[in-house]
Amino acid sequence: MECRTSGALRRKALGRILDLFPNDRDVYENWQKYAQIYAMGYKDAPDNMDDIVDYWGSLGHDYNAGFEEGTRRALLRIALSIVNNAIKHGESEGYLFDQVQTCASPECFAIVYLLYSCLQQTEEERLEIAKQDFIQKETDDDDENIMMEYGIGLETIKEWKSEAPQNRPYTKRYHAADPVLLKGALAVLQQLFPDQQSAYDEIETGLKIYLTGFYDSVKRLVITWLKKSGNPELIIQLLQELNILFRANTPPDQIPSYIINRAPEHTKPLFQLLINFYKESLYENS
Secondary structure (H helix, E strand, O other): OOOOOHHHHHHHHHHHHHHHOHHHHHHHHHHHHHHHHHHHHHHHOOOOHHHHHHOOOOOOOOHHHHHHHHHHHHHHHHHHHHHHHHHHHOOOHHHHHHHHHHHOOHHHHHHHHHHHHOOOOOHHHHHHHHHHHHHHOOOEOOHHHHHHHHOOOHHHHHHHHHHOOOOOOEOOOOOOOHHHHHHHHHHHHHHHOOOOHHHHHHHHHHHHHHHHHHHHHHHHHHHHHHHOOOOHHHHHHHHHHHHHHHHOOOOHHHOOOHHHHHOOHHHHHHHHHHHHHHHHHHHHHO
């Protein structure tokens, strides 16, 4: 009997498609290649939330282990600062996630994705915060960067700029939009390697697809973790309550024990991790 696994059927279907549309062979071969790259990224991501929490566990007692632990904890503090800053300024979800992916670890991204999912804010409220943030800034920026930062279109940019102070100096940006960065990179590459632009584009596309697969997998593990108890609403509610206490600079010994006690068993290590980081931040700022 002929093998009828999904892989065999896909190969047979692709062969038939290429017979019918031979001129599109490059398109379908690229599709197969990029699908494999996405799958590689998806498989390379952490498997579950236990791996995420354990990332900040003890690595040993020697100097190198201590240094690595300190670096990991510092990166999480940076990531949490980025998400708080994004909420304060009305930055878009895409811009927030891009910053965290750029400067922190995948484990930090998982924490940020979880906490941002608990945000009690409508898109209209975010955009109003973003508009006021843009108008009150002392600097202006390229349209591409503004679109990326606030998640808006050109028409909205024109509207906001008409209400903002005129002739503001341009900002010194450390995190620019892809179109701005790629424009400069492509100009240099075209000069240095005029016959290899298509190869550069192909590599760039492959990298983007790999990272998309990788971070899609991280998002999936967070969603799976939330749903594991059958009551994700309770977990989100407890995280929101914990955040209110953190923002009020509540002394650690006054954080109600019911928050961890009511949390589903598999989520308690994460709640304890957040509380421990909160205690550390209070100690460092005292």
